[in-house]
Amino acid sequence: MNHKLTAIAAVATFLASLALASDLRGGGWFTAAIGAVIAVAIAGTLTRLAVIPSAIAGTVLVLMAVSPLFGLGWAAAAGGLAIAALVGLSATGARPLRVLAAACTYLAALLLFLNIAFAAAQSLARLLPTSASLHHLSSLVSGGEYQFKYEPPLPLTSGLILLTAAGVGLVAIAVDVLAVRLHKPAIAGLPLLVLFCVPIASNLKHLNAGLTIAFILGMTGFLALLAADSRDRLRTWGKLVTLWTHTADEPDQGPNTRAMAASGRRIGLVALCLAILVPLLLPGLTERDLFGHKHVPSLGPGGSVVLPDPLGQLQGDLREVPASKLLTYTTTSKHTREQYLQLYVLSYNPSTSSWMLVGDRNTVPAGRTMAGVPGLLPQTSRVHVTTSVTWSDVTTPPGELSFLAVPYAPTSVSVSAGDWTEGTSTLMLSANHKLAGLRYTVHSEEADPTAGQLASKAAPPQSIEDNYAGYTGPYWHQLLRIAEQHTKGATTELAKATALEQWFTSGAFSYSLHPGLPQGNDWIIKFLTSRKRGFCQQFAIAYATLARLLGIPSRVAEGFTAGTPSGHGVWTVTTADAHMWPELYFPGAGWLRFEPTPGGFGGQGTATTPAYASGTGGSGSKINGAPPALGKSSTPVRNHGNNAAINKERTFDGQAGTHPSTGLALSQPKPANRLPWLLGAVIILALLLLTPLTGRIVARRHRWHAATDDARLARAAWLELTDDLADHGIAGPGGDSPRALARRVARTAGLDPPARHAVTRIAAAQELAIYAPAPGPGTTLRQDVLVVRRGVAASVSPGWRWRARLMPASTIAAIVAAGQRAANWLTSLDRALARLRGKLGQLIRKPVSS
Amino acid sequence: MVVDTGPQAEPKLEELVEVAHRVSAAMQTVISGKPAAVRLALTVLLAEGHVLIEDVPGVGKTILAKALARSIDCSVRRVQFTPDLLPSDITGVSAYNQEIREFEFKPGPIFANIVLGDEINRASPKTQSALLECMEERQVTVDGATYQLERPFMVIATQNPVEMEGTYPLPEAQRDRFTARIAIGYPDTEAELAMLEAHGSASPLDDLKPAAHASDVRALSTAVRQVHVAEQLRRYVISVVNATRTAKELRLGASPRAALHLLRASRAYAALDGRNFVIPDDVQALAVPVLAHRLLPTAEALVGQELPEQVISSIINRLPVPVR
Structure with missing residues (x-):
């Protein structure tokens, strides 16, 4: 029996299960997973005993596991006894019975372990499962299952720990069966892979150091499993060959696997290093540094929840004819028309060069105590609004995560049904729950900053800079030029944002929902310069992109405009009100929406420009505190007086001496961020390429420098000559004497007489x-070497000539020789270690035998 | 090794080259188109060794020997080996002189500077060994009296490898005493044509005038001993010889005496080039003539047509030359 392989299979499973760490908050599940793995390993060992002992052990375990059935009436008791009897009958050695017995033993052991670990209080003698303990387990399971729909990392509950332990235990069963029982450790990699797939599927976008290390550990376990099995196989083979020796069972008697194991270790090590280093070092593959913890917007769903496709949904909604009713709401807002309902938040993802749904890494259950509004300082005045929403009979695709439409920024919500969570940075409210008929009341705070607050020079927090600033997409420099051109003269960020908005809504762009919209990765530049047609998606994304290039953190929100009033203070939102708009971050005020999409008849019907964005910023400056007239709402309201106020601010900034273009350049570090990376990569590549060349030059200099007398001069000249020949690919087999070499070179290179004399x-x-x-005079040798090199170079093809310059074979051979020396050193180290092990073994055995 | 590289060594070498060129030129008036064989014969002469000329009949074995003998003004004796030849026919006998009533030693043909032993394999082993003893020891012992042989002393033995019936092939131990074996080979067409013309009228051997004196040769042999051999070249010679001992194609490798002969011959070869030091090329050029006749191929190698010459060539190609 192979206990070592069993143990390594268990260790491999546990190491692989470490990959789950990134999905679970805290380490409380480790012990449970270890316990499950150990329980399975013990069960596996029991099944591999001789026929009768394994049957007895299996029967006992199964009887213990099915004991709750005995209290559930005679049918259940009979079923349990039948299973136990079948396991007991495996003592006959019948193969199907043994397979069944093994399966039952594994499962029974796992169940007993889980019962002891999670429901000991309800168990008989804290050991035997009872119907109460099983019921407890099942309730834990359903509680744990529920958590899976959240985005990882999941907070640890006993239900979740139970599910994790059970899952790891099942994988451990599969690994134990495949690797130890069936001797197929390579296939055992598949169940291990399952463990990796869980976090990779959910954390695909933030492959961080933790996951990398977990992956390495998992792979180490897998490699150890493979190595142990190979050694075991070789030993088995050795046993067969030396069948007649009685000591064949002794571990030392197998064939010597050391050399093979050493090569295996080296290959494994190199493969692992390559697998880890290549993706990390190649700048195109990832922009993360090894231990960088920069938050990348995550799209990962937890469990089997499917994320909605905001862009597709938006187009589908807008093109729906006739528009269908989605929801109705009542609100306490005084400017209902300006109050948009937000569903999703999208940010630019540099790795995919597209705008994607922002995944919040931190979520809290949505309820009365919700996270604060990001960026909104206490001194900034705000308007409290209460909105009650009722969804119509809308269909939600099964399994898709639903989001609540709420006015920004929600501070508390009470929902009629479902368990809703809130992203702490995006304030998106989501749950795996259907929206149809859903009612909820939202309390929200609408920032109402003064112009002075909006002109604040404070820097946005790092989390905003990391996730919402900078644009490195295609054609960013042309886009930056366009942005600068249309914000000329604007010195504050608000002025720039407003200038941009004015450009978009000035009539230069037209609204169109229909085909012929710009496509491809250069669509923004096409949209801004030539096509100038699109709907809210194009306007919002283009605007947000330009804002980022101007140094203003921006994102894109999707949801609905305020909709249309349908009497009695009730507003109705239809699919025609689906909308997308940019939001810009202003320190102190948080996220403020802007409206670049043309509104009204020729545009997005119900789109409105917020007061601050239309140049009417300032506390309580909303025109007379009254909502704008319905008919006017679609066209941006512009007030000359307020524009003058903005202009005054500009003048003030101008006096402060900020040069607009310098300010832009300084506030725009992100697009340049890729440059050092690329530069670094190019420099590293160039250095790598130049290493042989540099090595050759250094070696040459050193040789001539060290040649102080005639003998050394002759030696240096000779080494240079042989290296030059090697570089040009006409080095001989190595058995040439000096004059034989000279003759051969003169002949093969077809040297002219001066070069021929020089080589002689x-x-x-x-x-x-x-x-x-005594040596001869060496004064002319340096010149001679030069003459010969030129002659040799002239005789070979240009390709070889360049190769001799850039990739001199002599230096490469030296590098290879150094590698060989390193390998030899490793071999001697290996031997030394083996000797040490042997000696240690002797030392340990000696006291035992004495 | 301390070597005399003083001013007097240089003129000696210059002189040697000149004398050697004279002898070589003289010999080549007789043996046309075989400069390598001529040079090898001179090398062995200066290395104070003996040479075995082994080739098919009629290619000029005897002529080469005679030409060498005649280009140097020294005593030359020729012995035609036959099965009934006795050792005393070579070394000489003590005969009773009636006039002085004493035994008087009558020196045999071995008492000469150059002894030409024709078809040495036709003599009985007893006679062969008598000759070989003289070759090695450079002295003759007859009836308890020892007689020193003159310097230079060189035996040029010829052997016919094809006509083996009724012959006594030289045993390995005795082949080992020859410094080098020369295979002359057939001349090329031009050389053969020239030979037909020259030998048509009168034997050119008759016109051959000595180009050097025996004393010159003695002096030059002494100079050859002074030629410098670098440490790494001595190691190179050892490694070549060692390689013949471990080669799987060979049943018998080269002896330590072979290494000695190779080194000595290399010195002479270098000296003939006007150099006072040996280079690997000398060793390589001499490896086959000096070593090949001492080696015994295995049966498999014989079947595979792998001759000792080829084995040595492959060893030379394989072994790294000490160039650093």
């Missing part, structure tokens, strides 16, 4: 230096 002189000098009693 070099050979003669070397002959005199090493064979004769």
